Amino acid sequence: MMPDLLTGALATGSGGVVGLVLGLVGGGGSILAVPLLVYAVGVASPHVAIGTGAVAVSASALGNLLTHWRLGNVKGRCAAVFAAAGVLGAIAGAAAAKALDGQKLLALFGLVMIVVGIVMLRRRGSGGDPAVRLTARTARRLLPPLLGIGFGVGLFSGFFGIGGGFLIVPGLMLATGMPLTFAIGTSLVAVTAFGAATAASYAISGLVDWRLAGLFVGGGLLGGFAGAVLGKVLASRRQVLGTVFAGLVIAVGVYVVSRGLIGLTA
Numbered sequence: 247m248m249p250d251l252l253t254g255a256l257a258t259g260s261g262g263v264v265g266l267v268l269g270l271v272g273g274g275g276s277i278l279a280v281p282l283l284v285y286a287v288g289v290a291s292p293h294v295a296i297g298t299g300a301v302a303v304s305a306s307a308l309g310n311l312l313t314h315w316r317l318g319n320v321k322g323r324c325a326a327v328f329a330a331a332g333v334l335g336a337i338a339g340a341a342a343a344k345a346l347d348g349q350k351l352l353a354l355f356g357l358v359m360i361v362v363g364i365v366m367l368r369r370r371g372s373g374g375d376p377a378v379r380l381t382a383r384t385a386r387r388l389l390p391p392l393l394g395i396g397f398g399v400g401l402f403s404g405f406f407g408i409g410g411g412f413l414i415v416p417g418l419m420l421a422t423g424m425p426l427t428f429a430i431g432t433s434l435v436a437v438t439a440f441g442a443a444t445a446a447s448y449a450i451s452g453l454v455d456w457r458l459a460g461l462f463v464g465g466g467l468l469g470g471f472a473g474a475v476l477g478k479v480l481a482s483r484r485q486v487l488g489t490v491f492a493g494l495v496i497a498v499g500v501y502v503v504s505r506g507l508i509g510l511t512a
Contacts, residue, residue, distance in 0.1 A: 254461050256287045261302060261462035265469025266476075267491060268306060277362055277408050277495060279303060279462070280355060281502050287458065292348035292355075294455055296407030297448025301459040303408065304441025306466050311434035319431025323380035324392060324422055328414075328432075329439040331393045332400025336440045339404025340447035353506030355406055359499025363492045374425035391421035396436070403440040404447070410440055 260282035267278065279299035280292070289295040314320055343351060380388050395417040403410035414433040418424060424432065448454050 253287060253458070257283075257458045257461040258465035260286050261465025262469035262472075263465075264302070264462075265306065265466035265471075266473040268310070268466075268470055268473060277359055278498065280407060281359075281498050283458070283462070284352070285501075285505070289455065289458070291453070292352050293344060293448065293451075293453045296343065296351075297445060297451075297453040298455045298459045298462065300407045300441045300445040300448060301454060301456075302462040302466060304438050304445055305463045306470065307434050307437035307441060309467065309470065311431075311438055314431030314434055317431070319428055320435065321379065321422070321424060321428055321432045322435075324378075324388070324418065324424070325432045325435035327380065327389065327392045328396035328418060328421070329436040331396030332403065332414075332436050333439050333443045335397040335400025335402075336404030336443040337447055339401040340407070340444045341404075343405045343407070344448070344451060344453070347510075349506050349509035351506075353503050353510065356499045356502030356504075356506055358406055358408075359502060360496050363494075363496030363499060367489060367492045374419060374428070375423045376425050376428060378422050378424050380422075388422055395421050399436070400440050400443075403437075404444045407444050407448070410437065 260279075263282065264278055279302055280295050283289045283295040283299055284292060289298065311320070346354075378384075378388075380392070399410050399413045399417050402413060414436045415426070415429045418429040418432055419426065445454060
């Protein structure tokens with residue numbers, strides 16, 4: 247009974263960490279879900295960790311999406327096209343990942359974390375056209391990049407079981423020219439959809455621990471609330487927090503790569 251209680255507490259606490267990070271720095275925290283599930287909670291299979299993490303990522307993104315939708319930060323048509331193309335990519339990516347050895351997958355995941363951390367260290371501009379919309383008149387210009395970039399980001403997201411917000415946001419800005427604020431809000435539609443598609447693919451294969459997923463999501467909601475409150479207090483230091491988090495992602499990535507390589511040579 248005690249191991250079950252400890253595992254549950256660790257899952258809830260790990261979800262809280264991800265939620266806290268999301269609330270503090272506004273994104274990227276979901277990339278910690280898989281390492282936490284494997285190394286903190288003790289999920290033995292990297293594939294189960296990815297499937298379970300995808301459920302948590304999708305649920306967390308949906309909660310944040312509702313907030314941004316109320317604020318008017320979501321470009322619905324652009325989001326729908328980008329997400330639809332990305333879901334196809336996410337399904338293909340998840341299928342490819344399930345066929346790969348778990349330790350190789352962890353090593354690759356760690357490499358991705360290092361790259362993501364480096365990308366996070368670069369500040370993103372806030373310019374763009376806030377009035378951009380997908381209409382019959384703009385479709386010829388906007389549809390190709392939305393479909394192409396959406397599929398590519400979805401493929402990546404499905405392969406690693408992550409939300410992919412760090413790619414979706416710049417991807418949307420590149421495809422449409424929308425400002426950062428709208429890209430963040432609009433990206434949550436895709437993060438929710440990609441996470442759900444990846445989770446469904448893994449669930450069909452029996453690679454989701456629903457009990458841990460529920461505890462992780464519950465912890466994430468509590469952590470997200472705490473992070474939002476703390477984020478207001480530390481609003482003037484968001485850039486510093488983002489830099490510290492990027493450093494954390496790189497450090498965890500190095501650890502995950504080393505553990506994955508050790509697993510391959512063992």
